[in-house]
Amino acid sequence: MNIGELARAAATKVETIRYYERIGLLPAPPRTAGNYREYCATHLMRLIFTRRGRDLGFSIEQIRALLDLANQKNRSCKAVAVIAREHLAEVKRKLADLTAMQQELETIIGQCRNDTVADCRILEALAQKEGQA
């Protein structure tokens, strides 16, 4: 399997795969006579794991840690759960932030009367410090 085929199989860009190799997330595969990377199913599994983790919002470092843990088969998976719960907490923090933004934006936009810029409520709202009506 060359890099293009791997990329298609994991729904990833070729450059991203090379990037993962450069940062040590995906092991460097053997090369063909023409210096092409030659991947096997193990690489594909690792890459799918990585992409899935990224889709779920885990950082590269978290994924690195998860991949390390996944290789210690008879350890307890508590450390895995810790990473997952930490990430979930972070997701919840971001959700709270975004929800607050959404509400403020809706309030501000709702006040717009399509006046001239001089009386624009949106611009007025932006000119205030946080929370000031």
Place this chain on the structure above:
Amino acid sequence: MNIGELARAAATKVETIRYYERIGLLPAPPRTAGNYREYCATHLMRLIFTRRGRDLGFSIEQIRALLDLANQKNRSCKAVAVIAREHLAEVKRKLADLTAMQQELETIIGQCRNDTVADCRILEALAQKEGQA
């Protein structure tokens, strides 16, 4: 007002102010004899506007556009509303993404039985392609 005072007044870091100047978001102020930046109330207003926009999640380029519009006092503010609504739409997209992530993470974490790594449901879930149970 020197840069440190401006920073305190707008709850911003000094380096951030210099960064905004470098990218042309905040106009370069006059300098004192000792080459210190000398700011006035106009700068403070512009910086507060910028920080407020950033807190609401607008990009630097959107803030640049909003500041430009704010200076054309007798134009209609429709263009302002367009930018705000576009940003709100983006916020909603991100909220949807994060909400999906949150749900998936909670499902995955809920399946954890604190087994060994070899049977870890979290790691299993990460090894699947998206949506596969």
Place this chain on the structure above:
DNA sequence: CTTGACCCTGTAGCAACTACAGAGTTTATA
């Protein structure tokens, strides 16, 4: 007159890619 708190410029770093340039390789077709 020196200590400390500030300010200056310029550059490099962060995350996680993405996008080239300029070269070599493989494969399909004429």
Place this chain on the structure above:
DNA sequence: TATAAACTCTGTAGTTGCTACAGGGTCAAG
């Protein structure tokens, strides 16, 4: 067999929005 298209290679620079130095200069207090 030639050649063109489609791939691959390395290396480097760009993206966003800052943040963090290093190595200097300035200013006010004691």
